């Protein structure tokens with residue numbers, strides 16, 4: 001049933017963006033996806049592309065003319081376009097900063113001028129090295145030097161949040177901010193750094209699984225199929241406006257344990273190999289030892305209670321990498 005609502009998704013050809021596009025189309029929205037295809041992939045939009053209410057525009061959020069064109073007449077914008085992945089940020093720090101600072105500035109400015117509501121997708125990286133038991137949205141940020149490229153991503157995303165929030169404070173600009181914690185699922189590419197698809201690919205290929213450092217660092221992986229519906233709900237929740245909301249996974253897992261569970265789940269005898277951070281990234285690289293979300297606010301606002309197990313996430317990623325068809329439920 002068409003909603004008559006027009007949604008723009010920047011970064012719509014990316015891993016999360018493409019799942020969001022499909023969900024919005026299924027809900028009845030007209031959807032325009034903007035993507036410069038730097039890390040996004042037209043193939044991610046194969047299903048969406050045949051939908052009559054879908055349009056794809058190739059372009060950058062750094063191009064205000066293109067942005068104006070896609071956002072004019074729209075009701076809301078989901079801003080996901082960004083330079084992402086530790087390898088991208090380390091290899092191209094300047095371009096990443098431009099995209100992640102000026103790109104967001106452009107989207108916020110135009111959304112305000114053209115009267116759109118906005119969902120700004122940010123990241124748990126903003127908390128940096130804070131190892132609290134459960135990171136609430138007002139937790140302190142513990143960042144390394146801005147001269148270390150790893151921290152430039154968190155620095156830029158922090159500015160993005162502040163900029164959007166300042167618009168909210170100054171003008172009542174309707175924006176909600178979401179901080180994602182290690183979202184995984186089909187279509188995520190390992191080559192930009194993300195650990196789960198990297199280790200699953202290695203396990204399927206029978207190669208050693210590269211665990212960095214001592215492998216005792218922990219993360220709480222969240223599944224794209226749990227996260228995407230929450231993004232949509234938050235974009236239309238008045239109580240979320242002007243706030244930042246965590247969307248993370250429920251289970252804390254060490255990377256070493258993750259590797260072992262991947263091997264078991266896909267039936268691989270790939271060994272684990274420990275790789276020094278210096279070799280994996282660059283000298284002076286700093287990792288986060290622990291990152292655990294408090295998802296209470298998202299639960300209260302939109303009933304977010306992630307249920308997908310790590311084994312299910314691994315299986316869905318493995319099916320996708322192996323080119324096995326996914327059921328509609330499996331895809332999300």
Ligand code: UDP
Nearest residue numbers: 086193194195196198210211212217255287
């Ligand atoms: N990691 C790893 N092997 C890899 C890629 C990443 O052990 O091949 C580690 C990485 O050092 C970090 C964790 O996995 O401790 C999560 O990395 P990712 O880049 O996926 O996310 P983030 O560091 O942003 O949480």
